[in-house]
Amino acid sequence: MDVMGGQKYTCLNAAMIDKWVRNGWEWGIPISHEDYLKARNGECHVLLTPRTYVPQEWFPALQGKKLLGLASGGGQQMPVFAALGADCTVLDYSDEQLASEKYISEREAYSINIVKADMTERFPFSDAEFDIIFHPVSNCYVEDVYHIWNECYRVLKDGGVLLAGMDNGIGFLFDDIENPPLVVVHKLPYNPLKNHTLLEKLNSEYDTIQFSHSLEEQLGGQLKAGFVLTNMYEDYDNTGVLREYAPQFIATRAIKQV
Numbered sequence: 123m124d125v126m127g128g129q130k131y132t133c134l135n136a137a138m139i140d141k142w143v144r145n146g147w148e149w150g151i152p153i154s155h156e157d158y159l160k161a162r163n164g165e166c167h168v169l170l171t172p173r174t175y176v177p178q179e180w181f182p183a184l185q186g187k188k189l190l191g192l193a194s195g196g197g198q199q200m201p202v203f204a205a206l207g208a209d210c211t212v213l214d215y216s217d218e219q220l221a222s223e224k225y226i227s228e229r230e231a232y233s234i235n236i237v238k239a240d241m242t243e244r245f246p247f248s249d250a251e252f253d254i255i256f257h258p259v260s261n262c263y264v265e266d267v268y269h270i271w272n273e274c275y276r277v278l279k280d281g282g283v284l285l286a287g288m289d290n291g292i293g294f295l296f297d298d299i300e301n302p303p304l305v306v307v308h309k310l311p312y313n314p315l316k317n318h319t320l321l322e323k324l325n326s327e328y329d330t331i332q333f334s335h336s337l338e339e340q341l342g343g344q345l346k347a348g349f350v351l352t353n354m355y356e357d358y359d360n361t362g363v364l365r366e367y368a369p370q371f372i373a374t375r376a377i378k379q380v
Contacts (some may be wrong), residue, residue: 129333131315132240135263136215138330143196143218148360149258152197152222158230161205168199170258171357171371172286173307179354180375184208187253190277192270193241193260195219197226204232211235211252213245223352227376246260259371262307262332264314267339271347280380287373290356291334292364304328307373310334318378348375 144148160167166184167175185207191200195214200223205212212223212234220236227234239246242264255274262268293299294312312334314321322329323354344351356369364370 161202170373192257197222294334
């Protein structure tokens with residue numbers, strides 16, 4: 123859908139994330155050489171959500187496995203998986219996030235397939251291409267998450283593993299979640315593409331265009347695509363008032379049925 127200036131909202135989001143990364147966004151800071159060496163020694167400390175590391179038992183053996191980092195640019199997770207022997211591909215729509223992946227891969231001398239693509243379109247991969255998909259919190263930047271789950275199912279091999287982090291939507295009720303008191307001002311679902319006043323406000327504030335998604339879309343969407351959910355956990359944000367009161371994120375582990 124075209125928005126301000128005739129651009130698709132995902133293009134605007136990518137440009138804004140590029141600015142965030144240049145300004146030191148926490149999710150755009152690549153891991154250190156020391157942390158890469160820890161991964162080479164077997165440590166697998168990666169995040170799908172802000173605080174809680176993904177349990178190591180959620181991962182199959184990574185050596186030689188084809189792994190897709192979906193909207194996972196930034197040089198934070200892919201270097202770890204590469205260090206553990208995975209054959210890594212990263213897909214992202216932010217030039218800065220992909221530049222970080224290139225920088226780290228050159229610094230540490232490993233190979234990675236770097237793909238710039240809009241995940242609201244058909245993924246540029248063959249059917250049944252990957253063993254694992256690692257998808258940190260990012261589908262809040264996408265209006266239609268059913269498409270995401272369907273494409274994940276398509277490009278995973280039978281028995282493949284989908285690890286996904288998601289925003290549960292509660293934060294979208296409020297205009298300001300950084301400062302008390304919290305005041306509910308928005309109805310859910312939160313969708314700026316269907317609210318011109320809200321869209322104008324976001325553009326005037328140079329913010330990204332984000333969307334709330336229900337559990338029906340997030341968990342039910344995975345089930346509808348054909349996945350079997352095998353585990354999940356909730357997580358809290360690193361900042362904001364809500365971190366003291368309620369989790370804002372969920373992470374799931376799902377399998378493509380054989």
